[in-house]
Amino acid sequence: MTLLKSGPAAIARALLVAGAATLALGGAASAESGKVAVDLTTLTSPFWTSYNKYIIEEAKAQGVELLEPFNSEFDTAKQITGVQNALSLGAKGIIFSPFESAAAGNVLKAAEKAGAKVVAVDVAPDNGPVAIVVRANNLAYGEKACKYIGDHVKEGAVLQIMGDQASINGRDRGNGFRDCITKNYPNLTQLEVPTKAWSGEDAAAGLDAILNSNPDLKAIYMHAGGVFLAPTLQTLKRKGLLKPAGEEGHIVIVSNDGIPQEFDAIRKGEIDATVSQPADLYAKYGIMYLKEAMDGKTFAPGPTDHDSNIVEVRPGVLEDQLAAPLVTKENVDDKSFWANQL
């Protein structure tokens, strides 16, 4: 049980919280530290389904009682409804992933009114109150991909297969990559294939067309391997352009997500690298921070015990910036990547 593990001070705080919970529920008489609600961005991408799995495992491991996670399906309105439902079910802690930094306000207001703590995962809200944000820097994803491609391709056309430009993560990856190429690699020409709602079909149709106008395409950065890996490989295969790394005519491909299928493709030489988004760490530290916040703990900027830094990105918004390592042929079998632990 939570109470047994966390020491007397925590028990006192937990009792206070529980007292508040009792008041809020109008007399429900249980002395638990409160349930936790988890919002899922979608249940249909490999990255987010893995995150969902880790959240459930971590909650169990850390002794946190979860409500059934709810799926917001890339829709801010559904997210607000989900959070409000969770609050009326008595949730005292919320882990959520805003779709837009600016659109997170109503969720946070509703939680504050109900006395619940909030941890944001993957995307930072513009304003608090939020206990802490757990995320990896998406601009840095784009930059990492840009550096890898820039170091391996001297000149020619490079293509971004982009995520939804109405989402902050899609925009950050796009801008990070675009600006880095413009600044550091003037010999590379940039092409872009945008997709609506991260659609794999849009990706395939766009790449297919680009390969007609630019048959000598040198490199591809995919914003999300979970949804774009299969259509990209399938399209290249169909056009006879899928050559393993090292062979004449190989297109350098950098992906983003870090799912097992990308690792397999790296081993086969079909793609060159991917940015491993820490699905496991998102879940682990999301749950950990929320539990501590519900026990009354507050956080301060500075280095953490897990190789990352807590930074105050905006007044009142603290962010634990987790590392998102680049996976290549050299380190693809490293057991520390979550894709190798499934």
Next chain:
Amino acid sequence: MSTTPTAASSAALGSARSPSSRALAGRIRDLALLPALVVLVIAGALVSPAFLTQANITTILTSSAALALVVLAESLIIITGKFDLSLESTAGFAPAIGALVVLPVASNGFGLELPTIVGILLVLAIGALVGFVNGFLIVRLQLNAFIVTLAMLIILRGMLVGASKGRTLFDLPDAFYALMIVTFLGIPLAVWLAALAFLIAGIVLKYHRLGRALYAIGGNPEAARAAGIRVERITWGVYVLAGVLASIGGLVITGYVGAISANQGNGMIFTVFAAAVIGGISLDGGKGTMFGALTGVLLLGVVQNLLTLAQVPSFWIQAIYGAIILGALMVARLTSGTPQN
């Protein structure tokens, strides 16, 4: 009241014009989009030298094949005077279940590991079954087609996410990709299949008693019934056929994308209706041709391809996509001179 279906439908349409001028108007309606298509093709050739190459034309046809099959299915239903929103979910659900019974547990399947051919046949059977259930609810129980199929869309989407636990199915047997990988004269099987399906549907609708019955039912079911057409049975049959076509469309998407995600087909129905209606299929039922619907599909395919080749700024691409479609409709209205509905 005459007993021939064509007469029944014309009575239903209440047309005061003579048969020959009506036929001419129908002809023009068929061809209405052609001028717009020609304008787009010329624009495309100016924008990118790659646009009119053989490879790029193959690209446009390939990327339109799945849409074409589902638009065909939807057009048949709309002509019969009904609706089916659930086709997009059928296009995701049917191939996914077919794959799940074939795949081992390690690849996220059910672990039944049935032979691939059983999986493929199951895809078609599920399409037929969904159409059969829709038909039962709409024709036999006389529920509202819009609401029934909207509910079915949500149910099937949910069942797909539930059955696959949201996971994307990779590593499918090659048969699931065959429609895209196998080519004839350099063009994928899916394109030939879609073309053949349109050809057959076009001929049946124009010349066969059964096809003309669809127009009669869509124009006025009571008049059609009075004319001796078995309205219920035919409508029900159209739903089953549409379900099968949508499931084949789903297999084409699978071959195109190289995997089945739990999102497959999601949001596609808007594009399907757009293509059908742009192509002159009247939402009131009883009007429109297969050739028209096909031009609608090709128009959307050409626009998407063109915008990619032109490297339109990604933030503006959707707005420009919409504007071009609107422009094409206006060109069609001006050149054909017939009102759209």
